[in-house]
Amino acid sequence: MLLNLIKLGNLKKTIFFIAFFLSSLSLVFSQTYKFYPTDDASVQKNYGGHCVGWENEVFGDRDYFVAGAWTYYNLGCGNGMHRAFIKFDFNIANNSKYLYDNRAVLKLFHYDLLYHGYQGVSENKLFICLPKEDWSETSITWNNQPDVFSENQILVPSCSTAVSYEDYVINVSDFLRRWFCGEYENYGMQIRLVTESIYRRACFASKENANSDLWPFIEAEYAKIEAPEDDSVCLGSVVNLNCNLINAANPNDYTFNWKNINLGKTYSGKSILDTIILAGKNEFVVTVTNPWCQTAIDTVCIYGIENNNNNVEIFSQDTNICKGDTAKLIAIGASQYQWSNGESNDSIIVSPTLTTTYYVTGVDSNGCGSDTITIKINAPNINITADKTEICSGDATNLIATGASQYQWSNGENSENIIVSPSLTTIYYVTGVDNNGCSGNDTISIKVSDIPNINITADKTEICLGDTAKLIAIGADQYEWSNGESSDNITVSPASTTTYYVTSIDTNGCSGSDTITITVNEVPNINITVDKTEICSGDAVKL
Known part of the structure; x- marks a missing residue:
């Protein structure tokens, strides 16, 4: 919304106020000021022909200004140069609440100077410099131009086309800062070519141009305090x-x-x-x-x-509400009101997250009065507890909800306690509703750990009586065997067929087990008899 257009003398300033209503009903504005030149002019000089007097001529009334250099001029003049000067006044009306926000651009608009024969221009980098002395467009000439500071210049790259058919937008934020901080006096700017000895040019419309849309200006951003x-x-x-x-x-x-x-x-x-x-x-x-x-x-x-108006009161039909609901508060007894939350109507809508006391002051011809009202928040404090929040796969845990009279669990159950046996880590959610109809919720995570996958192998599962077998357990870090041993491999020599089992408990407290049977075979009972147990040398015996 364009609310205001301010003109001050020959300094045209436009303030665009864009208003947005926020939830707090405050207004947000944008302050962008356009400053048009108080002075702009070119100075020029040539080195031969019949145009030598140009260096003492004033060209401040032209509808353009130029930074350029020429090697041929169709009037028969010799080599020459142009420089441009431009100056602004940064005073703004009602500026006590405005502060320059270090954002400013200089906008220059191309002017088509036909008789310059500029088809040979190859590049036109510019310097923008700060003059050391003041000047006026009604008196500045080449021979009467101020010196400039060599430091803090702005280098403007060449235009993208062979000749300057382009408009320029140049960041001059630091120039304005230096002027405002008093590092330099505001004597405007000089615009000159970086190389003034080869045919180059940049020509711009001045404030004397008939088309006001082409006038140069500085656009500066200002912050406003409110x-x-x-x-x-x-x-x-x-x-x-x-x-x-x-x-x-x-x-x-x-x-x-x-x-x-x-x-x-x-x-x-x-x-x-x-x-x-x-x-x-x-x-x-x-x-x-x-x-x-x-x-x-x-x-x-x-x-x-003075507090002499006793008629100010606050009414509300909803002094007990659920968290997230709203209550309408109405003040009576005065003509103007100010609430503790900053609002100023006779009625307000509030939605506190905690029990809150609101107060209002009212003013009218009878004086001042005040009243308070407390809006209580009914928010059931729902809490889930569990006998175990970490279980092993296949185990179960009991979840208990408190703080309400009715419950609805994420798994569809609706009692205050439920037994769950998830196969994966699961988050359970419960919503509870109290006797006031207000709801609250809570969550709990049940972590499920896999049980160790224990496996026993043996080098042999059948042995003869008196032989041994090597049993190896894998799948865990610690083991407990049925024979009391605790290493991952054991050697056994059972007297009869025996089943061995091993168990393991991991860091999560989950246990796994496995069994293996070692079969023991009896040793054969061999008996030898002879027909005689004593013989002479050379005799034989039958076994």
């Missing part, structure tokens, strides 16, 4: 004052300092909190500064009125 409007409150009321900063690129660059004129107290920060209002006029001044040597000031007056 303190509260003056107000009247009940004597002894506690108020909070906040200074808004609008259209600042980085609000953290700004510092805020308040002063209570009545008490002589000072405060730092955007806000003054919990200030007690005295009888009569209470004056507060906020001063805002930024790193670009800018200061803005605003004043707020709060008037304390």
Whole structure:
């Protein structure tokens, strides 16, 4: 929405205010100022022919200005050069609340200077320099131009085409900062070619051009401070004052300092909190500064009125609400109201997250009065407990919900306690509703750990009586065998067929087991008999 267009003399300034209503009903504006030149001019010089007098001529009334160099001129003049000068006045109307925000661009619009024969231009890099002395478009000439500082120049690259058919947008933020901070006097800018000895040019429309759309200008961004409007409150009321900063690129660059004129107290920060209002006029001044040597000031007056209006009251049909619901508060008994949440209507809609007391002050011809009301939040405190929040696969755990009278679990059950046996880690959610119809919820995560996958192998599962077998357990880090051993491999020599088992408990407390049977075969009973047990040498015996 375009709300205002301000013209000040020959300095045209346009403030575009774009307003947005936020939930707090505050307004946000954008401050963009256009500054048009107070002076712009070219100076020129040539080195031969019959145009030598140009170096003493004034060209401030032309509808263009040029930075260029020529090697041929169709009037028969010899080699020559142009330089351009431009100057702005940065005073703005009602500027006590505005601060330059270190964002500014210079906009120059191409001017088609046909008789220059510029088809040979190859590049036209520019310097923008700061003059050392003041000048005027009605008197500046080549021989009467100010010197410029060699430091802090702005280098402008060549235009993308062979000749300057383009408009320029040049960041001059630092120039404005240096002027505002007093590092340099504001004598405008000089625009010149980087190389002034070869045929090059850049030509721009001046403020004398018939087409005002082509006038050069600086577009600068300003931040605005906005303190509260003056107000009247009940004597002894506690108020909070906040200074808004609008259209600042980085609000953290700004510092805020308040002063209570009545008490002589000072405060730092955007806000003054919990200030007690005295009888009569209470004056507060906020001063805002930024790193670009800018200061803005605003004043707020709060008037304390005697509490002699006993008719102010607050009504509401909903003083007990559920969390997330709203209540309508209505004030009566006065003509103007100020609520503790900052609103100023006779009725407000609130949705507190906690039990909250609201107060209102009302003012009319009878004086000042106030009232309070407490909105209670009914929010059941739902809590889930479990006998175990970490279980092994296949195990179960008991979940118990408290804090409400009715429950609904994420797995579809609706009792206050449920038994679950998830196969994977699972988050369970319960919603509880109390006797007031208010709901709350809670969640719990049940972690499920896999049981160890234990496996026993043996080098042989059948042995003869007296032989041994080697048993090896895998799948865990620690083991407990049925024979009392605890290593991952054991050697056994059972006297009879035996089943061995091993168990293991991992770091999660989950256990696994396996068994193996070793079969034991009896040794054959061999008996030898002979027909005689004593013989002579050379005799034989039968076995």
